[in-house]
Structures are given as C-alpha cells and as structure tokens.
Amino acid sequence: MWLFREGSGRICLDYVRTLRHRGAPAEVEELSDPATLTAWVTQFGPWDRMAATPDIRAVESARTLREAIFRVVELARTTKGAVRPSDRDRAVINKAASRHVPIPSLDEHGELRWAAPDPIAAVLATVARDALDLVTSPxxxxxxxxxGESCQAYFVDLSRPGNxxxxxxxxxxxxxxxxxxRAREMHTPT
Ligand SMILES: [Zn+2]
Structure with missing residues (x-):
C-alpha cells in the first residue's frame, strides 16, 4: 500500500509532488510503473478500488502531463501577470483536461457512485483542469x-499572514x- 503526500491545498500540486525532491540528489520518481500510477489515482480519485490497469505508455504520458503542469505552475508562481507556457505544455495539459472527469450518480441505496470510461484518464483530467484553473486564478x-531542505514541494499559502x-x-x-x-543548544554556554 502506497501513501502519497497530500496537503498542498490543490490536487494538481499534490500531483506535481510525485517527483519528490525535484532537482536534488535525493530526487525520487514515485510514478515509476503502472502499479504506482494506479495507487496514486486510487488515493486521489473517488474510487476505493480500481479495475483499470494502465500500461507503461499511460505511465509515461502521466509523467509528461506532470512535468508540463510543473513548468506552467512554476511560470505562474514566478511571473506576475499572464502565464505564457510553451505550445507543447499547453497542448499536453489541454488534451488531458478535455477527457471525461469522474461522473457522480446516486444509487438506489442513496449512496454516491462514481463512474468514468477510463478511471486513470478521468482523475488526470481532474488534475489538469485544476492546474488550468489554478494558474489563471488569483x-x-x-x-x-x-x-525544507531539498523538499521543493509546492503548496497554496492560505495562512492569514501569508507567511x-x-x-x-x-x-x-x-x-x-x-x-x-540543536543549533541554539550548541551555542548556549554551559
Ligand atoms: Zn517540505
């Protein structure tokens, strides 16, 4: 059972974080194979269990999407005003966002059910749409x-002082x- 980090405040930022310690020597690829992608989608999607098994190409395109989102988020974070992503990144995110998202329905027991023709693509569509919304919003x-040292994780700062x-x-x-x-203890005379 995998447990991925969450708590950035946005699903697209939690997704970017699946490349842990980005750019640091301790960098870890968490979406390394079909099983880990399935685990991420199960943790963040509306399903407890998932029948879909992605192939390795689906894993590669999931990572391509993640890196496109990373670059666009980084642009949004560092540039004031409108984000101007590369055509390729735009195309990758727009295409993922155009897929079906999970569809809710109420069953005969009054319980909420979720359906999608392709559960992996549906959760990644949610991620892509969230990214589009985030980078174009205030x-x-x-x-x-x-x-944190080499952490590199993004989050949305909703603290009142903004710090x-x-x-x-x-x-x-x-x-x-x-x-x-520890540093203070070392400098405290005994
Ligand atoms: Zn951190």
Missing amino acids: TAALIRRCA RRWCSMDTCGNRAKKRNL
Whole structure:
C-alpha cells in the first residue's frame, strides 16, 4: 500500500509532488510503473478500488502531463501577470483536461457512485483542469515552494499572514525546528 503526500491545498500540486525532491540528489520518481500510477489515482480519485490497469505508455504520458503542469505552475508562481507556457505544455495539459472527469450518480441505496470510461484518464483530467484553473486564478499568487531542505514541494499559502514556509509542519517544519533547536543548544554556554 502506497501513501502519497497530500496537503498542498490543490490536487494538481499534490500531483506535481510525485517527483519528490525535484532537482536534488535525493530526487525520487514515485510514478515509476503502472502499479504506482494506479495507487496514486486510487488515493486521489473517488474510487476505493480500481479495475483499470494502465500500461507503461499511460505511465509515461502521466509523467509528461506532470512535468508540463510543473513548468506552467512554476511560470505562474514566478511571473506576475499572464502565464505564457510553451505550445507543447499547453497542448499536453489541454488534451488531458478535455477527457471525461469522474461522473457522480446516486444509487438506489442513496449512496454516491462514481463512474468514468477510463478511471486513470478521468482523475488526470481532474488534475489538469485544476492546474488550468489554478494558474489563471488569483490563487496563483499564493503558490509557494517549501523551504525544507531539498523538499521543493509546492503548496497554496492560505495562512492569514501569508507567511507559511513549509509543505507540512509534521515533516519539513518539524525538521527545521529541530535543527534550529540543536543549533541554539550548541551555542548556549554551559
Ligand atoms: Zn517540505
């Protein structure tokens, strides 16, 4: 059972994070094969279990989508005003967004059911649509990068003062706190 990081505030940013420690020596590819892609979609999609099994090409295009979203989000974060992505990135994200998203329905027991012709594509369509919405909305100004050492995770800073620094207090925030504490102890005369 895989457990992927969540809590960025947007599904598209959680998805970008499946390349952990991006660009650092400790970089980890979490979407390495069909099983891990299925696990991500199961965790973030509306299904508890999923019948669909993607092939390796589906995994490759899922990663291509992720990298396109990463570049567009980075543009949105660092440029003020309209985002001008490359034609290729635009095409990749637009195409993913054009697929069917999961469709809700109420069954005879009063329970919510979700359906999609292609569950993997449907959840990735949700991710792509979320990315399009995020980078063109005022919320784009709130995208931050975690200050944790080599973490690189994006999150939306919804804190009132707008000074959130960590992807999560439980991981990066806590590590930094411990480091500061150790540094202070070392400098305290005994
Ligand atoms: Zn972090």
